[in-house]
Amino acid sequence: MTELEQAQAAYDSAVAERAAADKIVNDAAKKVIAAKRRLEEAKREAAAKVPVDRNARQLSGGGPVTADHREIDPASGQQKGYIVLRPDERAKGFVRPFRDAYRHLKCGKITTMSRDIAETYARDPEFYTGTFCTTCRGHFPVGADGEFTWYEMDGAEGPKVGT
Template structure:
């Protein structure tokens, strides 16, 4: 029996070796990895939140459902995330470990 892949790209397609390439027009990666829909369906340990604020610049960035559910299923899945204000990626996680983002409307650090 084949084991289902644990991760896919946000559209459900297989992870590609070049997905981390940065699109120079947007500063964003070509694609982002998420937990597979089967994995996300196992349940969430945090609320599904779709917007976060970059503490450095104050800009709120929204993300798609698959990314939001991946954070809710496994809060430490990502080491960094994108800020639309800065046009770049910065670390997530606890403040003492250099995390720069909180969930919009909260003081809770993204990735914790």
């Protein structure tokens, strides 16, 4: 073989070795994704067996629930405060994936929420009966017949908020 032929053969061999290694990495990455999905589902099933204590509540951002928290701030249309489950209750496990944004089906716009409200939904999907739309500046129903769907972390349209 000439030097050119040998060099070509060595290059082809290295490329083939790299392609085989890439396939191993890609196959392993798919296994990790599948295993993670299974683990998260198992965690949600385990969390669902721990009853939610809805009395373990506080205001979003911290502090005890105040008598006037439902008063509407005329500037924003939002309540003075929103109730969430306490951190120790949320730490017992999520029964739904963590999601912090939803779409209002009436206007099509996305609203994002604070972490403690999002975690309350994940721990106890039916905790709230309604939620806020920042575009419509008002509160509307959630649940199976509600007006909101989850906006998934990858941008996909998720199930109804409150289910």
